[in-house]
Amino acid sequence: xxxxxxxxxHRGFAAQKSGTLAHPISLLCSSFHNHSRKNRPFSPKxxxxxxxxxxxxxxxxLFREMLRMRPQPSVVQxxxxxxxxxxxxxxSVALKLFDEMLQLGVPVDEYTMTIVINCYCLLNRVDFGxxxxxxxxxxxxxxxxxxxxxxxxxxxxxxxxxxxxxxxxKLLARKICEPNQAMxxxxxxxxxxxxxxxxxxxLLGLFGKTSCKPDVFCYTTVIDSLCKDRMVDDALQLLxxxxxQGISPTIVTYSSVVKGLCNFSRxxxxxDLIKEIADHKISLDVxxxxxxxxxxxxxxxxxxxxxxVEIMMQRNISPDTVTCNAxxxxxxxxxxxxxxxxxxxxxxxxxxxxSIISYSTLINGYCKKGNVEEAWRLFLEAPCKGLDYDxxxxxxxxxxxxxxxxxxxxxxxxxxxxxHQLIPNLVTYNTLLKGLCMNKQIxxxxxxxHIMEDRGVSPDITTYSILIHGxxxxxxxxxxxxxxxxxxxxxxxxxxxxxxxxxxxxxKKDL
DNA sequence: ATAGGGTTAG
Numbered sequence: 001x002x003x004x005x006x007x008x009x010h011r012g013f014a015a016q017k018s019g020t021l022a023h024p025i026s027l028l029c030s031s032f033h034n035h036s037r038k039n040r041p042f043s044p045k046x047x048x049x050x051x052x053x054x055x056x057x058x059x060x061x062l063f064r065e066m067l068r069m070r071p072q073p074s075v076v077q078x079x080x081x082x083x084x085x086x087x088x089x090x091x092s093v094a095l096k097l098f099d100e101m102l103q104l105g106v107p108v109d110e111y112t113m114t115i116v117i118n119c120y121c122l123l124n125r126v127d128f129g130x131x132x133x134x135x136x137x138x139x140x141x142x143x144x145x146x147x148x149x150x151x152x153x154x155x156x157x158x159x160x161x162x163x164x165x166x167x168x169x170k171l172l173a174r175k176i177c178e179p180n181q182a183m184x185x186x187x188x189x190x191x192x193x194x195x196x197x198x199x200x201x202x203l204l205g206l207f208g209k210t211s212c213k214p215d216v217f218c219y220t221t222v223i224d225s226l227c228k229d230r231m232v233d234d235a236l237q238l239l240x241x242x243x244x245q246g247i248s249p250t251i252v253t254y255s256s257v258v259k260g261l262c263n264f265s266r267x268x269x270x271x272d273l274i275k276e277i278a279d280h281k282i283s284l285d286v287x288x289x290x291x292x293x294x295x296x297x298x299x300x301x302x303x304x305x306x307x308x309v310e311i312m313m314q315r316n317i318s319p320d321t322v323t324c325n326a327x328x329x330x331x332x333x334x335x336x337x338x339x340x341x342x343x344x345x346x347x348x349x350x351x352x353x354x355s356i357i358s359y360s361t362l363i364n365g366y367c368k369k370g371n372v373e374e375a376w377r378l379f380l381e382a383p384c385k386g387l388d389y390d391x392x393x394x395x396x397x398x399x400x401x402x403x404x405x406x407x408x409x410x411x412x413x414x415x416x417x418x419x420h421q422l423i424p425n426l427v428t429y430n431t432l433l434k435g436l437c438m439n440k441q442i443x444x445x446x447x448x449x450h451i452m453e454d455r456g457v458s459p460d461i462t463t464y465s466i467l468i469h470g471x472x473x474x475x476x477x478x479x480x481x482x483x484x485x486x487x488x489x490x491x492x493x494x495x496x497x498x499x500x501x502x503x504x505x506x507x508k509k510d511l
Numbered sequence: 512a513t514a515g516g517g518t519t520a521g
């Protein structure tokens with residue numbers, strides 16, 4: 001046990017010094033906070049005002065100042081500063097400063113080192129994180145549940161799911177540390193994100209029986225994951241169970257289930273759930289409303305979506321860009337491009353800035369309507385509004401060009417997008433291949449199949465079905481059959497959707 | 512008295 005008197009002496013010393021000396025730092029900072037401190041002569045040690053830091057450079061400057069201060073600021077102050085840099089997501093900067101601290105002999109403690117471990121983890125270098133763990137022992141510090149929790153998160157971030165699980169279990173089995181709610185959440189969230197929902201589910205049940213009860217975040221995470229895995233009824237059961245355990249769901253919990261139910265068009269259940277939310281005196285937020293608007297739109301139920309928007313406005317929740325994007329998409333789906341355009345045009349009047357997604361959605365709409373000219377006009381307009389293209393926008397435009405049979409334009413566009421550092425993804429290649437096949441350029445399509453493979457984009461079942469379909473339409477049934485056999489070797493269970501085009505052609509041929 | 516933790520869009 002370290003002497004608490006030492007701590008007091010240290011504190012008293014720091015308070016006295018900083019009370020009498022004008023910190024050079026105050027020159028760097030806005031004076032507001034310092035004034036209020038001056039009026040409290042007996043206030044505890046004021047520390048350093050970090051509120052004036054808005055950018056990394058400010059933080060690095062302050063760090064240099066702190067190095068020059070005498071007496072040197074405590075490890076707590078340095079730790080606060082490092083943490084601030086981490087909050088700005090400047091992990092490598094934080095690591096560099098930590099390195100400097102070590103070289104200059106500035107003291108660090110378990111808090112500082114945990115921040116450093118976190119930095120390495122967030123940079124996907126959990127191995128370095130474990131190296132820092134080693135230095136804990138060298139320095140005589142005990143890693144605690146926070147340190148271990150950070151490392152577990154790092155393992156998950158590095159896709160070392162099994163290692164994470166093993167490490168966690170080892171900590172428990174050897175009673176190296178008592179888990180807390182944050183640690184359990186880290187494990188449960190990591191498992192869910194890695195697709196191990198059922199393991200997470202079991203763990204949740206297990207910890208439900210211990211003294212360290214999973215909190216609302218844990219339940220919400222598993223419920224959300226169950227919904228995404230299409231196990232909505234299990235999610236509903238778990239929702240009931242958490243309430244039974246005395247843990248109140250939040251609107252986030254409910255919104256996950258609402259979305260899960262919407263995905264199955266279980267409108268009656270959605271309605272019941274909305275009623276339950278109201279009974280629990282929880283008000284729907286913009287996200288939940290958007291889930292509803294989007295769900296109705298995706299089903300082509302634009303009238304219902306309009307009603308939801310109406311209700312949200314009655315409740316003083318302003319539709320946002322996401323709401324508008326959903327409505328635009330909905331109108332497009334039912335062929336009402338003019339209404340979609342109206343929503344788009346109304347956005348700026350509502351104080352909403354169309355996002356690149358708004359543009360993509362509308363571009364897609366015009367392409368589907370065969371109005372590539374207007375689509376192209378919008379495409380050119382987006383960067384003028386300060387928006388950056390993303391791959392999806394370009395893929396949509398690419399599709400539009402090929403739909404109109406403009407293969408040469410499509411191929412040029414495909415080249416141009418790469419010149420603009422937009423890396424084609426699987427969807428882009430599939431779109432390109434489909435465009436070429438539709439326009440009878442099978443050989444060209446196959447050359448891009450090889451290009452995509454060379455660039456590390458693995459063709460999926462859609463890619464093959466596009467090619468098989470293209471070959472069939474072109475009368476090259478033998479090649480199609482060979483490709484189909486390759487497909488069977490790669491995918492054990494191709495769905496009917498993919499087999500069907502081939503089947504149709506073979507049947508036709510045999511007749 | 513400084514560190515680790517969930518939800519929404521084409």
